[in-house]
Amino acid sequence: MSAPSAESILDTELKANTVPGNPLGDMDDWDEFLEGRYKEGKSEAEFRVYDATATPGVAEFYRLNHENQTVAYTLGKEKEYFGLNKGQKTIWEAAEFLNTLVDDSDPDTDLTQIEHLLQTSEAIRRDGHPRWMVLTGFIHDLGKCLCLYGEPQWGVVGDTFPVGCAWSKDIVFPEYFAKNSDRHVAEYQTKYGIYEPNCGLENVHMSFGHDGYIAKVMENYLQDESLYMLRFHSFYPWHRHGAYDHLCTDKDRSMLPWILKFNQYDLYSKGHTKPNMAELKPYYDDLFAEFLPPTLAW
Numbered sequence: 001m002s003a004p005s006a007e008s009i010l011d012t013e014l015k016a017n018t019v020p021g022n023p024l025g026d027m028d029d030w031d032e033f034l035e036g037r038y039k040e041g042k043s044e045a046e047f048r049v050y051d052a053t054a055t056p057g058v059a060e061f062y063r064l065n066h067e068n069q070t071v072a073y074t075l076g077k078e079k080e081y082f083g084l085n086k087g088q089k090t091i092w093e094a095a096e097f098l099n100t101l102v103d104d105s106d107p108d109t110d111l112t113q114i115e116h117l118l119q120t121s122e123a124i125r126r127d128g129h130p131r132w133m134v135l136t137g138f139i140h141d142l143g144k145c146l147c148l149y150g151e152p153q154w155g156v157v158g159d160t161f162p163v164g165c166a167w168s169k170d171i172v173f174p175e176y177f178a179k180n181s182d183r184h185v186a187e188y189q190t191k192y193g194i195y196e197p198n199c200g201l202e203n204v205h206m207s208f209g210h211d212g213y214i215a216k217v218m219e220n221y222l223q224d225e226s227l228y229m230l231r232f233h234s235f236y237p238w239h240r241h242g243a244y245d246h247l248c249t250d251k252d253r254s255m256l257p258w259i260l261k262f263n264q265y266d267l268y269s270k271g272h273t274k275p276n277m278a279e280l281k282p283y284y285d286d287l288f289a290e291f292l293p294p295t296l297a298w
């Protein structure tokens with residue numbers, strides 16, 4: 001008997017999945033998938049099979065993401081969240097809030113969300129990068145609290161991409177755009193879509209997720225390099241594959257090296273060593289106070 005094909009493994013695994021709408025065991029499954037794709041350098045054929053067997057929900061997750069991230073959806077979510085009307089919180093409160101995300105993985109080996117944030121920021125700090133970048137490392141995934149506001153996984157994490165213009169072939173699992181209703185809007189299917197050539201990424205509507213949301217929260221306080229890291233850290237089609245340069249300005253291009261620098265820490269800094277919270281807290285209290293007001297609108 002021949003080995004089962006990737007598709008048949010996928011089919012079986014997808015049917016076994018029990019949570020419609022939230023197919024990932026937890027959001028870290030997406031991060032692990034990214035590590036396989038970029039850190040271990042898996043080929044497309046390899047990561048598709050790996051995905052089907054090791055993290056069965058990932059393909060279903062991308063299917064939902066690619067089908068539902070339309071222009072109308074994105075504009076609606078921007079309207080709902082970018083006004084920052086979910087209340088005031090300090091950074092620690094936001095981090096504690098994110099920590100209440102329950103996941104179903106092994107509590108003995110898994111770190112809390114705050115510990116993950118500290119691993120990223122501490123790795124940046126160890127390498128002697130500027131303090132604003134350490135801060136960026138700590139806050140970059142705080143937008144995942146969108147899940148706690150009731151947003152589905154596919155609307156919180158996942159690779160991001162511009163909506164309202166042709167989808168790049170460099171977006172992972174591009175075949176899942178087949179059922180995105182924007183396919184039927186002729187303007188959205190052109191190279192520039194609703195945008196002008198080289199209009200600048202600040203004028204582009206990205207698929208909605210934790211990146212855009214945290215960048216919005218921090219917009220008035222942090223420098224461009226930091227805001228680009230926040231807003232575009234999951235924009236893999238651009239920062240890893242060079243897609244969408246036709247929408248970029250020279251300013252966008254000049255920010256790319258910073259995003260790539262940051263991406264190393266996003267992909268490589270996770271381990272199983274627990275950061276010592278009590279020891280680290282005073283440093284972070286100072287860091288937050290240096291750049292941010294005591295509480296922020298979320």
Ligand SMILES: [Fe+2]
Nearest residue numbers: 140141233234
């Ligand atoms: Fe992220």
Ligand SMILES: [Fe+2]
Nearest residue numbers: 031140141266
């Ligand atoms: Fe991250």
